[in-house]
Amino acid sequence: MNSFIYDIPTRVYFGENQLGNLGAELSKYGKRVLLTYGGGSIKKIGLYGKIVEEVKKAGLELFELSGIEPNPRVSSVNAGADICKKENIDVLLAVGGGSVIDCTKFIGAAAFYDGDAWDILTQKVTVEKCLPIIDVLTLAATGSEMDCGGVISNPETKDKIGLLFPVMQPKVSFLDPTNTYTVSKYQTACGAADMFNHILEVYFNRNQDLYMLDTVMEGLLKTIIKFAPVAMAEPENYEARANLMWTSSWAINGFVNGGKMQAWSCHPMEHELSAIYDITHGLGLAILTPRWMEYTLDETTVSKFYQFGCNVFGIDPKLDPMDVAKKSIEMVSEFLFHTLELQNSFTEIGIDTSNFEVMARKAVMLGGLAYAFKPLNEDDVVNIFKMCL
Amino acid sequence: MNSFIYDIPTRVYFGENQLGNLGAELSKYGKRVLLTYGGGSIKKIGLYGKIVEEVKKAGLELFELSGIEPNPRVSSVNAGADICKKENIDVLLAVGGGSVIDCTKFIGAAAFYDGDAWDILTQKVTVEKCLPIIDVLTLAATGSEMDCGGVISNPETKDKIGLLFPVMQPKVSFLDPTNTYTVSKYQTACGAADMFNHILEVYFNRNQDLYMLDTVMEGLLKTIIKFAPVAMAEPENYEARANLMWTSSWAINGFVNGGKMQAWSCHPMEHELSAIYDITHGLGLAILTPRWMEYTLDETTVSKFYQFGCNVFGIDPKLDPMDVAKKSIEMVSEFLFHTLELQNSFTEIGIDTSNFEVMARKAVMLGGLAYAFKPLNEDDVVNIFKMCL
Numbered sequence: 192m193n194s195f196i197y198d199i200p201t202r203v204y205f206g207e208n209q210l211g212n213l214g215a216e217l218s219k220y221g222k223r224v225l226l227t228y229g230g231g232s233i234k235k236i237g238l239y240g241k242i243v244e245e246v247k248k249a250g251l252e253l254f255e256l257s258g259i260e261p262n263p264r265v266s267s268v269n270a271g272a273d274i275c276k277k278e279n280i281d282v283l284l285a286v287g288g289g290s291v292i293d294c295t296k297f298i299g300a301a302a303f304y305d306g307d308a309w310d311i312l313t314q315k316v317t318v319e320k321c322l323p324i325i326d327v328l329t330l331a332a333t334g335s336e337m338d339c340g341g342v343i344s345n346p347e348t349k350d351k352i353g354l355l356f357p358v359m360q361p362k363v364s365f366l367d368p369t370n371t372y373t374v375s376k377y378q379t380a381c382g383a384a385d386m387f388n389h390i391l392e393v394y395f396n397r398n399q400d401l402y403m404l405d406t407v408m409e410g411l412l413k414t415i416i417k418f419a420p421v422a423m424a425e426p427e428n429y430e431a432r433a434n435l436m437w438t439s440s441w442a443i444n445g446f447v448n449g450g451k452m453q454a455w456s457c458h459p460m461e462h463e464l465s466a467i468y469d470i471t472h473g474l475g476l477a478i479l480t481p482r483w484m485e486y487t488l489d490e491t492t493v494s495k496f497y498q499f500g501c502n503v504f505g506i507d508p509k510l511d512p513m514d515v516a517k518k519s520i521e522m523v524s525e526f527l528f529h530t531l532e533l534q535n536s537f538t539e540i541g542i543d544t545s546n547f548e549v550m551a552r553k554a555v556m557l558g559g560l561a562y563a564f565k566p567l568n569e570d571d572v573v574n575i576f577k578m579c580l
Numbered sequence: 581m582n583s584f585i586y587d588i589p590t591r592v593y594f595g596e597n598q599l600g601n602l603g604a605e606l607s608k609y610g611k612r613v614l615l616t617y618g619g620g621s622i623k624k625i626g627l628y629g630k631i632v633e634e635v636k637k638a639g640l641e642l643f644e645l646s647g648i649e650p651n652p653r654v655s656s657v658n659a660g661a662d663i664c665k666k667e668n669i670d671v672l673l674a675v676g677g678g679s680v681i682d683c684t685k686f687i688g689a690a691a692f693y694d695g696d697a698w699d700i701l702t703q704k705v706t707v708e709k710c711l712p713i714i715d716v717l718t719l720a721a722t723g724s725e726m727d728c729g730g731v732i733s734n735p736e737t738k739d740k741i742g743l744l745f746p747v748m749q750p751k752v753s754f755l756d757p758t759n760t761y762t763v764s765k766y767q768t769a770c771g772a773a774d775m776f777n778h779i780l781e782v783y784f785n786r787n788q789d790l791y792m793l794d795t796v797m798e799g800l801l802k803t804i805i806k807f808a809p810v811a812m813a814e815p816e817n818y819e820a821r822a823n824l825m826w827t828s829s830w831a832i833n834g835f836v837n838g839g840k841m842q843a844w845s846c847h848p849m850e851h852e853l854s855a856i857y858d859i860t861h862g863l864g865l866a867i868l869t870p871r872w873m874e875y876t877l878d879e880t881t882v883s884k885f886y887q888f889g890c891n892v893f894g895i896d897p898k899l900d901p902m903d904v905a906k907k908s909i910e911m912v913s914e915f916l917f918h919t920l921e922l923q924n925s926f927t928e929i930g931i932d933t934s935n936f937e938v939m940a941r942k943a944v945m946l947g948g949l950a951y952a953f954k955p956l957n958e959d960d961v962v963n964i965f966k967m968c969l
Contacts, residue, residue, distance in 0.1 A: 192822060194595025199588070206583025206839065399819070402806065403827045406799025414792040430788070433581060437838075438792045449826070450595065 192399045193450030198357070201337050201444075205366045205437065210241055213325070214249025216363045220323040221281020225254045225274055227295045228286045229261070233329060236373050242286060242327065254278050256298075259287065262344045262351065262465055262472070263294035268308040271298030275322060285326040285361075288382075289333025292326050293341030296359040299324055311354075312343050318356040327365040330374055331436040332382030332473060334389060334443035336364040344466055351466030352557065353458075366440065368432035376423045380531035381473030383419035383435065387412065387526075388476040389442040392455040395487070395495055395564045404449045409502045411447070414438045416503070420530050456565070457483050459558020460572060463550035468542055477527040478535060482578040484520045487565040488513075496520070537579045547576045581788045582839030587746070590726050590833075594755045594826065599630055602714070603638025605752045609712040610670020614643045614663055616684045617675045618650070622718060625762050631675060631716065643667050645687075648676065651733045651740065651854055651861070652683035657697040660687030664711060674715040674750075677771075678722025681715050682730030685748040688713055700743075701732050707745040716754040719763055720825040721771030721862060723778060723832030725753040733855055740855035741946065742847075755829065757821035765812045769920035770862030772808035772824065776801065776915075777865040778831040781844040784876070784884055784953045793838045798891045800836070803827045805892070809919050845954075846872050848947020849961055852939035857931055866916040867924060871967040873909045876954040877902075885909070926968045936965045 204212055217224055224246055233239045246253050256271045274280065275298065285295035299322035301308035310316050328336045335341060339360040342353035374382070394408045414434050421431035441447070460483070461475040488496055497512040500519030508515070528535040537543070551572035554560060560567040567575075593601055606613055613635055622628045635642050645660045663669065664687065674684035688711035690697035699705050717725045724730060728749040731742035763771070783797045803823050810820035830836070849872070850864035877885055886901040889908030897904070917924040926932070940961035943949060949956040956964075 192595070192818060194593075194598055197592040197594060200591075202589075203586035204583075205586060206581070209583055401823055401826060402819075403800060403803040403823050403830075406802055407796050410795025410799050411792060413795055417791065429581065430791075434790055434792050437790060441792075 195450035201361050202363045213245040223252050223281045225280040226284045227256045229259045259291045259294045261290050263290045265309045265345045267294050268297040272301035275302035283322050283324045288330030289335040292335040296341040312352040321358040324361045325363045326361050329370045331439040332385040337440040337444035351462040368436050371432050372427045379422050381471045384477035385473035386439040386442040387415050396451045396453045398451045401449045404447050408447050411438050412503045454559035454562040456563040459554040463554045477533045478579050481524040486575050547573050584839035590750050591752045602634040612641050612670045614669040615673045616645045618648045648680045648683045650679050652679045654698045654734045656683050657686045661690035664691035672711050672713045677719030678724040681724040685730040701741045710747040713750045714752045715750050718759045720828040721774040726829040726833040740851040757825050760821050761816045768811050770860045773866035774862035775828040775831040776804050785840045785842045787840045790838045793836050797836050800827050801892045843948035843951040845952040848943040852943045866922045867968050870913040875964050936962050
C-alpha cells in the first residue's frame with residue numbers, strides 16, 4: 192500500500208444563494224479581477240449579471256475574457272495571460288464548466304511567463320506561481336473546480352495535453368446546483384459519463400487498495416447511476432443536480448486516489464480523439480470505456496470486475512466471477528448508451544480509422560499506458576479503437 | 581437540502597516513513613516548537629526519539645508539555661498556554677491521540693488569552709487566533725487530526741465541554757498506521773466504537789440528505805465493521821490499521837455532514853458520563869448507541885433504519901421495514917459487544933442511577949438534544965440511561 196499526501200485546500204460554497212460571499216472572497220486577493228467565461232450561456236441564465244453586481248458591490252475593478260472554447264485552446268490561455276500582464280490582474284474569476292476553469296488555471300500560470308503558454312504545456316518551463324483562482328461552476332463533469340489540473344488543446348499541432356500543478360488549485364469554488372439547471376440533456380449525460388470514468392480510472396487498479404476508498408468510489412458510482420437519468424428527465428430537480436455536482440468534484444479531487452500510482456487508461460486515449468475531432472470529452476470516454484473494459488478483462492483482472500459488478504450494480508455475488516465481470520460490462524454499456532442515450536460508436540460520430548495509429552502512438556507516449564491497469568501498447572490501443580467503430 | 585461551506589485545509593501525510601517532512605512543515609511557522617504528549621507511550625514505541633531527531637535536524641528549538649490526560653483537563657490547557665507565553669512558542673506539535681490534539685488546540689487558543697482557559701470553554705471569551713498546530717496521530721478514533729474541534733474536562737465543576745473554532749484546525753497531520761500497532765485490543769475497540777458513532781450521529785437525521793454522502797457513510801461504516809476485528813486480532817496488520825486510521829479522520833472532518841443542521845444525540849449524553857466517571861469516550865458511546873437506536877425507532881424514523889440495515893449490514897431489503905430496522909439494531913449490538921468485546925452495560929463499569937438526572941439535564945442543555953434526530957428531553961435521556969443499566 193503506497194503512502195500519499197492528501198491536500199485539498201479549496202474552500203467550497205455549496206448550494207443556493209451563496210454568491211453573497213463572492214465579493215469578500217475575491218477581495219482577499221486584491222482589487223483587479225479578470226472574469227473568464229465561455230460562449231455566453233452565463234448571460235442567458237442571468238449568472239453574469241449577478242456576478243458583475245457582486246464584484247461591483249465589493250468595489251472591485253472588473254476585466255473580461257470571453258469565448259473560451261469547450262476544448263480550451265492555448266490561444267485563449269495566451270490572450271488571458273496578456274490581459275493579466277497588461278492590466279496587473281490580482282485574481283482570476285472563472286465562471287463556467289471545466290473548460291473555462293482549466294483554461295483559467297493556465298492563464299494564472301502563464302501570467303508569470305514571458306512567452307508562449309504552450310511552453311508550459313510542453314514542459315519547457317515549469318509552473319511555480321499562479322494568480323489566485325476563484326470559480327463559479329456551471330457544469331458537473333470534469334472536477335476542475337477542486338483539483339489542480341487542466342487540459343489544453345493546440346489545434347495547430349493537434350495536441351491535447353493535461354498537466355497538474357499544486358499552485359493552480361482554486362482557492363474558492365462556488366457550487367450552486369441551480370446553475371446547472373439549463374445544461375442540456377446531452378451535456379448532462381456527457382458530464383455523467385466523464386465523472387463515471389474518472390472513478391473507474393482509479394477504481395480499476397493493481398495497487399493494494401484502501402478498502403475504505405473503494406467503498407467511497409462504489410458509492411459515488413451508484414450516485415451517478417441513480418441521479419444522471421433524473422437530471423436528464425427533470426433538469427430542475429435540485430436533489431439530482433446537487434448529487435451530480437458534489438460527486439463530480441469528489442470523483443477527481445484526489446481523495447479517492449489514496450496513493451495509487453498507476454496511469455489512467457481511457458483518458459489518454461480520449462484526449463487524442465478530441466484533440467483531432469474536437470468531440471465532447473465525456474462522449475469520447477463513454478464510447479471507449481466499455482470496450483476498454485472488455486479488452487482488459489482476463490483471469491488476472493477478473494476479481495476487480497467481480498467486486499465492481501456486485502457492489503455497484505448489485506449483481507448476485509454467488510454467480511461465477513467471470514460471468515459477474517461480463518455482466519458488469521453489459522451494465523456499463525446499458526448505462527452509457529441506453530440510460531444516458533449517448534452515441535455508442537466512432538462511426539456514429541464521424542470518426543474513421545484514418546488517425547488510429549497516430550492517436551495510439553501519442554496516447555501511449557503521453558499517457559504512460561505501459562503503466563496502466565492493464566498495460567497497453569500501441570497495438571492494444573488500435574485494437575480498442577477498432578472495437579469502437 | 582441545506583447549503584454548506586466545505587473547508588478542510590489540513591494537509592495529511594499518510595503512510596509510513598513520512599516523518600522526514602516534519603522539520604520542513606514545522607519550519608514554515610517558526611523556530612520555537614512546543615511538543616505536547618500524554619503519558620509517555622510515544623517514548624515506548626520509539627516515536628518520541630524520531631520526532632526529537634527531526635526537530636533537531638531542522639534546527640528548531642524544542643519545549644515540552646507531557647502528561648496530557650485521556651480526558652484532557654483544563655489544567656493541562658492552562659499549563660501549555662503558560663509555556664507558550666513564557667517561551668514565545670511559534671508552533672505546536674501534538675503527538676498522540678485525540679485527547680492530546682484536542683488539548684493542544686485549546687493551548688493554541690489560550691496562548692492568546694490572559695486568563696483561565698476555562699473562560700474559552702464556557703464561551704465567556706471567543707477564539708479568534710490560535711498558534712499553528714501540527715500533529716502526529718497515534719490512535720484512530722476521534723478525528724481531531726482533521727477537524728477544528730476539541731473537548732475539555734473540568735474535574736472541579738464535573739463539566740466536559742466540546743467546541744469548534746476554525747482557527748484551531750491542524751495545519752498538517754502525520755497519519756502513519758504503524759504508529760497505532762501498539763494500541764491495545766481494548767483501545768482499538770473503543771476507537772472503532774467512537775468513529776462508528778461519529779458516522780451514525782450524522783447518518784441518522786431528518787434533513788433531506790445528499791444521497792452521495794449517505795453512500796460514503798455506509799462505506800465508512802462497512803470499513804469499520806470489516807477491519808476493527810482484524811486490527812484487534814492482528815495488531816500489526818497494516819491494511820487494517822490504515823483503513824481504520826483514514827476512516828476515523830473522514831468520519832468527522834465535516835465532509836459527510838453536508839449541511840445537516842441537527843444536533844447529535846449520543847455524544848452529548850456520553851460527555852456527561854465521562855465527565856463524572858472518567859470512562860473511555862468510545863466505551864460510553866458503545867453502551868449508549870444501541871439503546872438510543874431502540875428508543876428512537878418508531879414509524880416516523882423507520883425508513884432511515886431500513887436504509888441503514890440493508891446498505892450497511894446487507895439485510896434482505898424484501899423484509900418488512902420495521903423488521904429490518906430491529907434487526908439492524910441487533911447487528912449493531914452484536915458488533916459492539918461481541919465483535920469489539922466491549923462491556924455492554926453501565927452496571928459492568930460501575931455506573932449507577934445516582935447521577936442520571938443531573939447528567940440528563942446537562943446533556944439536554946449543552947447538547948441541544950431538543951434538536952436531535954429524535955428530539956430528546958430530560959426524561960427521555962433518563963429513560964435511555966436506564967436502558968443501559
